[in-house]
Amino acid sequence: MNDYQQFIVNIKKKTGIDLAQYKEAQMKRRLTSLYEKRGFKSFQEFFQAMETDQNLFHEFLDRMTINVSEFYRNAKRWEVLEQRILPKLFERNRRLKVWSAACSTGEEPYTLAMILSKFMPLSQVSVLATDLDENAISRAKIGIYPERSLQEVPDEVKKKFFTKEGIYYKIDEQVKGAVTFKKHNLLADPFETNYDLIVCRNVLIYFTEEAKQSLYHKFNQALRPGGILFVGSTEQIFNPLSYGFETEDTFFYRKVE
Numbered sequence: 001m002n003d004y005q006q007f008i009v010n011i012k013k014k015t016g017i018d019l020a021q022y023k024e025a026q027m028k029r030r031l032t033s034l035y036e037k038r039g040f041k042s043f044q045e046f047f048q049a050m051e052t053d054q055n056l057f058h059e060f061l062d063r064m065t066i067n068v069s070e071f072y073r074n075a076k077r078w079e080v081l082e083q084r085i086l087p088k089l090f091e092r093n094r095r096l097k098v099w100s101a102a103c104s105t106g107e108e109p110y111t112l113a114m115i116l117s118k119f120m121p122l123s124q125v126s127v128l129a130t131d132l133d134e135n136a137i138s139r140a141k142i143g144i145y146p147e148r149s150l151q152e153v154p155d156e157v158k159k160k161f162f163t164k165e166g167i168y169y170k171i172d173e174q175v176k177g178a179v180t181f182k183k184h185n186l187l188a189d190p191f192e193t194n195y196d197l198i199v200c201r202n203v204l205i206y207f208t209e210e211a212k213q214s215l216y217h218k219f220n221q222a223l224r225p226g227g228i229l230f231v232g233s234t235e236q237i238f239n240p241l242s243y244g245f246e247t248e249d250t251f252f253y254r255k256v257e
């Protein structure tokens with residue numbers, strides 16, 4: 001077993017995270033540059049140091065999870081969600097079960113809650129938001145963001161749901177209340193079922209082909225017939241039917257009924 005493979009085994013034992021399901025070249029590069037910066041010569045040395053140095057362990061987690069996000073990321077897609085996808089879902093069901101999977105620091109589930117509030121009172125909106133990274137979840141719960149996270153937020157939404165505090169923007173308490181955050185590992189934990197909408201964007205690109213394919217099946221099983229999977233703008237599914245989906249719009253897949 002080589003240095004990296006042994007590291008994969010050690011990390012799985014320590015955290016339950018299976019690095020073998022992430023694209024190897026990319027992950028190895030990210031982690032090697034971190035350990036070299038910290039003065040280690042191998043994954044083995046790096047792992048040993050992590051066992052006693054909590055800060056280093058958190059740095060590792062931070063490096064492997066890649067938390068970049070923003071509100072209304074790829075704004076045109078969110079327009080499609082609002083104008084074409086949600087009206088159809090609401091025709092069938094007034095109470096939607098919605099999941100933002102790999103939600104990072106909260107920009108995505110809060111965007112969802114703000115858009116859903118155009119269809120129903122915000123007090124009735126409910127979004128489940130999950131991520132592997134507890135630090136990201138803690139930051140999401142705080143709900144304070146730098147201006148660059150809000151670049152794509154329409155002006156009227158910014159006025160309605162954000163308060164400027166110094167150089168930061170604080171999200172409205174009612175929007176916060178509409179989102180429930182939980183820790184969840186997409187590659188290891190069970191999925192709930194009967195979702196009307198699953199948003200999983202900009203995380204599948206980090207996974208191996210096998211891991212991705214198995215997730216498409218699991219997302220399909222987690223949706224109600226007619227439910228929608230919304231993926232990131234580089235994450236087109238090439239053969240949706242083989243996972244039980246048909247293309248509803250670019251980057252939106254409907255579970256075949």
Ligand SMILES: C[S@@+](CC[C@H](N)C(=O)[O-])C[C@H]1O[C@@H](n2cnc3c(N)ncnc32)[C@H](O)[C@@H]1O
Pocket residue numbers: 065066067068069070073101102103104105108130131132133136184185186187200201202203232
């Ligand atoms: C680039 S962010 C995407 C955030 C948001 N979905 C978006 O599109 O802006 C990727 C997120 O995936 C999370 N992640 C990575 N592996 C995961 C896993 N196995 N299970 C759940 N979340 C994971 C990371 O912690 C990170 O917050």
